[in-house]
Amino acid sequence: MTRIVVLAGGVGGARFLRGVREEARRRFPDGSGGTTAAIAAIVNTGDDAWLAGLRITPDLDSIMYTLAGVNDEQRGWGRLGESERVSAELREYGVGWPWFTLGDLDLGTHIARTSWLRDGLRLSAAVERLTRRWDLGGVRLLPATDDEVETHVRVRDGDVDRELHFQEWWTRYRAALPARAFVQRGVEAAQPAPGVLDAIASADAILLAPSNPVVSIGTVLGIPGLRQAVTGASAPIVGVSPIIGGAVVRGMADACLAAIGVETSAAAVAEHYGRRGRGGLLDGWLVDDRDAESMAAVAASEIAVSSLPLLMRDADTSAAIAAAALDLAGVHR
Template sequence: MIMERRNQPGVSLTGRGPAAHVAPGTVVAVLRITALAGGIGGSRFLRGLLRAVPDAEVTVVGNTADDITLHGLHVSPDLDTVMYTLGGGIDESQGWGRAAETFAVAEELAAYGAEAQWFTLGDRDLATHLVRTRMLAAGYPLSAVTEALCDRWQPGVRLLPMTDDRVETHVVIAGDDQTERAIHFQEWWVRLHAEVPARRIVLVGADQAKPAPGVLDAIAAADVILLPPSNPVVSIGPILAVPGIRDAVRAAKAPKIGLSPIIGGSPVRGMADAALTAIGVPTTAAGVAELFADLLDGWLVDTVDEAATEQIEAAGISARAVPLWMTDPDTTAAMARAALDLAEEVRTR
């Protein structure tokens, strides 16, 4: 029989400590971690997490609100970035797309004048989208499709889409005549580089969506729930917007620990500042912590933001300052250990 996981002396949330000292033949419970993640930052953190606690059972609830249809194909950028990064197929220089990619199809599409040339799909990447689109057309839900794709990549985590329903992040901008119009998030992010100010960010379909199978169970069963340094507005925000998910995280008994995607007033990567501005949240480590204040037990900030810990603690969130630049695998693994250390501290206080 597997022994009870929570609050047992043989189980350590850090992957160290008492769990290493058990009698021969004893069945040691596996640390269960659930992470809400999307994008490059979240994927790189997850790689460090697996390095830090290789024996943990990790479930990733991935953002699907930046999914888009291009050339008739269903593209899931955040799910694919997690899958490729953890499966060893990512283009490391970009942090997205396939390694050793070629672009023969994209060149031919451009020669035909096909639309969406601002979003280039590589030849290897196209195979993923073809398989996904074919399976969806055959009636399989996105969660089953994602599981099938992960059979090939073996990412070392259970990757779940936040929902099987279609949810899209749209950005409301002003046109040349100042008339408001909504565009898909990918167009704002990739084509416009978020240089056109967003008046609002709207999650189309989120209010009618349901959590994908396994999502709520993974949250309820977790020993630790992590919010990696993903974009808080367009990666983590849409996940929490699916009815039932935010409530499940709030109600979970596990410690909820987040890592700031903002260091020294600037995003670790990407244009999260533009998205935060659109929803009226300061581009600071404390500002993002307060965005998730109803959920968090602990929040890690970079050492340059150590002064912000007092403000974060005043909001009822335990805060610690540690190095958060994901410069190499060892540093990223140390970040993950720091998050688990804070979870253990919160759990035992």
């Protein structure tokens, strides 16, 4: 059995995982429309928060909804066909964040998760229960950690330095307040969730989704022991650039990169990740055709590099990206 591990977060991670699943069905068919490959997604939990008494896990939920085919493709988050009556009521009571709207169907997920957490389940066990409802096509979702590790942002707001939860900086302020640093509260005491280290150790390929390198992939790798497990694995590590034509596709990842002094370019993100064996991560790197001029700089770092269109428009284009990543990792039919 071929085992594929994907480090992921956000919309880019969700769409890439959908492509990995589609390519796995084509490359390793099981004869009934599925795949013989095992796909494990290790998902960022740094965006998580307590809100109105509920535990919210945006990246895990976005990926679950996308793989289940019930996501709102236009908005890029939440459930398809949502209503927002409960959020409107909460605003009237002054509860929660008025700039962070939760749909009524989505709230059902948060209530179920929070109920199980209050009963004593760890996050990974709650995720397993949630995903039983949906057909995810054989993809297993693993939170990077069961511990509460939330990303905060140190910003300069006028003449005042303050620290915001990442969701407030990202959703309320749209990353307009210049970030000075990102802080993962609670990360020092965190441990990888059950199944995470085993999945990495047994992988035939480890893929870095085109997710935010700083607050998605960076937060996953910031869990103590996780980066060491990834770099020490026998599997090749191939990343997909989140930069297309010198710009981010959606969101404000460029604001995150600027905060840590990294240029918004495919070559600069590859340099940020670094070459495995030289203190970095990558064995291979995929860049968009429009960034092909960056290939020489990446290759000079002795990272194998290939280019193709990286815009994930549909199942076929997403599967083609996954296929290129698997090929670069040496995982063939």
